[in-house]
Amino acid sequence: MTSFGPDLNDPLVARAVKLREAFHTDAVARDKAGGRPTEQIRLLKESGLLSAGIPAAYGGGGAPWLSLLRVVREFARTDGSLAHLFGYHHLPVHTVRARGTPAQQARLLGTAAAQQWLWSNSGNALSKTSGAQRAPGGDGWLLSGFRPFSSGTHVADVIQVAWENELGQRLTGVVPADRAGIRIENDWDGIGQRQTGSGTVTFDNVLVRDDELLGRPDDVLTPFASxxxxxxxxxxxxxxxxxxxxxxxxxxxxxxxxxxxxxxxxxxxxxxxxxxxxxxxxxxxxxxxxxxxxxxxxxxxxxxxxxxxxxxxxxxxxxxxxxxxxxxxxxxxxxxxxxxxxxxxxxxxxxxxxxxxxxxxxxxxxxxxxxxxxxxxxxxxxxxxxxxxxxxxxx
Structure with missing residues (x-):
């Protein structure tokens, strides 16, 4: 071990060290294999770290970013993919906090903390999803098309998705990863980050209900949301x-x-x-x-x-x-x-x-x-x- 020892006085980091040691046992083999780190995600869920960044009011740990990012760093000492998945998991959580209604925050964050959801996103900002249209009856949208670089969707419980309306405005929603019409292509073939699943997600008339939308397309981007x-x-x-x-x-x-x-x-x-x-x-x-x-x-x-x-x-x-x-x-x-x-x-x-x-x-x-x-x-x-x-x- 080098002199870059983790701060074991931080209980989150101490938990991360134990996980990192478990991840290390087959990190090289999993890096070669790619695919899904299914067992490692199970251990991550059991650790309780997935809810560490959710406010205590919703049943989470309310941890500071310093602790969460040190956990990312600790995982990356042996497995960059799991570090990436854990870190990016917090981005949709922030979007819910910044753009969700009080009712959405209570429902989504409360359930996420109770069930140790792993969050992911399929909303790469440099690509656009075509084929979105209002659902029959006007409740929600039907989303068709695809998004690349959808990290974590292959092991996630929920996915933050994005698309453009007829005016070219960007919309964002949160849906269960097993929602009908979502297909994880498993086509990620990068030279690194081999188990992040950062490939393509295809949408075939995927329903995103209005109560699953986060904010409105004409909302002003606030410094906090940004x-x-x-x-x-x-x-x-x-x-x-x-x-x-x-x-x-x-x-x-x-x-x-x-x-x-x-x-x-x-x-x-x-x-x-x-x-x-x-x-x-x-x-x-x-x-x-x-x-x-x-x-x-x-x-x-x-x-x-x-x-x-x-x-x-x-x-x-x-x-x-x-x-x-x-x-x-x-x-x-x-x-x-x-x-x-x-x-x-x-x-x-x-x-x-x-x-x-x-x-x-x-x-x-x-x-x-x-x-x-x-x-x-x-x-x-x-x-x-x-x-x-x-x-x-x-x-």
């Missing part, structure tokens, strides 16, 4: 940091027990090579810095989230800059650490059986959805002009 994008970025950056920590965990253990000294090093043990020592020191320092930035960003998120619907654009904007900086640095650190550990582990480490490459593949897959260039511009624009990023996809 936090969903910052939550997404926060989940991803903690997947990146957790991957860096996990790569160091496994890489340093392998180096100490398996790696052989280079023939020209002049040392008998690989760990005594100054090059190896310097490289691990460099990677550890970068990971420590990324971890600190991640915690700082999570605390900023907790601070603004407490304002609820009263959140101002300026408060949101300041946190968006912090989260962008943390996301950028976490992604670059995750890529560097998960790649460069191979240099000091040696040629025998690069086998499929070891599975060390899963960390790099997971980080690489997610960072492609979130180009570093635009995060740098966000931070640079703020530094030069004081202008905060306007709420939008990925910021």
């Amino acid at each position: 936090l969903v994008t910052l939550l997404q970025q926060s989940v991803l950056l903690n997947v990146f940091v957790g991957a860096a920590q996990g790569a160091l965990d496994e890489g340093s253990a392998y180096t100490a027990s398996q790696s052989r000294p280079w023939i020209h090093s002049g040392v008998e043990r690989h760990v005594d090579d100054p090059w190896v020592q310097r490289k691990y020191g460099e990677l550890a320092i970068r990971t420590l810095a990324a971890t600190e930035l991640a915690d700082q960003a999570a605390r900023a998120l907790d601070e603004i989230y407490a304002h609820g619907p009263a959140l101002t654009p300026e408060q949101r904007g300041a946190a968006a800059v912090e989260i962008a900086a943390a996301n950028l640095y976490a992604g670059e650190t995750g890529l560097a650490v998960s790649s460069e550990i191979f240099e000091v582990m040696g040629a025998r480490s690069a086998t499929n059986a070891n599975g060390f490459d899963r960390f790099w593949r997971n980080v690489r897959t997610h960072t492609l959805h979130n180009p570093a260039e635009y995060k740098k511009r966000t931070v640079g624009t703020w530094l030069l002009t004081g202008e905060f990023p306007a709420p939008a996809i990925y910021r």
Whole structure:
């Protein structure tokens, strides 16, 4: 274990550590297989962590984002897919809190806490669902078409769906994952995040009742509702940091027990090579810095989230800059650490059986959805002009 030990004084993190140890036993094999992490989702439900972020008024744990995101990070130390599924589970929960009526919040969040629902979404904002029309009788919509990148739908209890009306306005609703007409295509074939089920969901006249709609299509996007994008970025950056920590965990253990000294090093043990020592020191320092930035960003998120619907654009904007900086640095650190550990582990480490490459593949897959260039511009624009990023996809 490296010096990036989890905060076991936090009961959520302590539970996550036990789960992470269970997930680790077959993490490499499941990464190769892809598909559904059915047993792991069962363990996650049993742990009670799925309701940890739901307000106590509805039967949940009312946990802060700092704790929830540290759980994401802990899972990512061995399994980026489960970290992703757990983190993204909280995005629809936030949408219900931000856009649902009091009755919807009580019904949906209360049931979710009692039954340990796993939430997912099939509403990728960069694609549109065609064929939506009002249901006969006027109660609800019939949804046809498809959405890609529908992470978690293959193991979810409920799905947040989105579509466009005849005016091109976006609508959002929540439906049971087994609603008639929903087909999970199971066509996700990414090089990383192999068990997230981030493929296509097809809709064939899927009924979304009016009482399942969240908000109205002409509602003004409030700063609080727009936090969903910052939550997404926060989940991803903690997947990146957790991957860096996990790569160091496994890489340093392998180096100490398996790696052989280079023939020209002049040392008998690989760990005594100054090059190896310097490289691990460099990677550890970068990971420590990324971890600190991640915690700082999570605390900023907790601070603004407490304002609820009263959140101002300026408060949101300041946190968006912090989260962008943390996301950028976490992604670059995750890529560097998960790649460069191979240099000091040696040629025998690069086998499929070891599975060390899963960390790099997971980080690489997610960072492609979130180009570093635009995060740098966000931070640079703020530094030069004081202008905060306007709420939008990925910021």
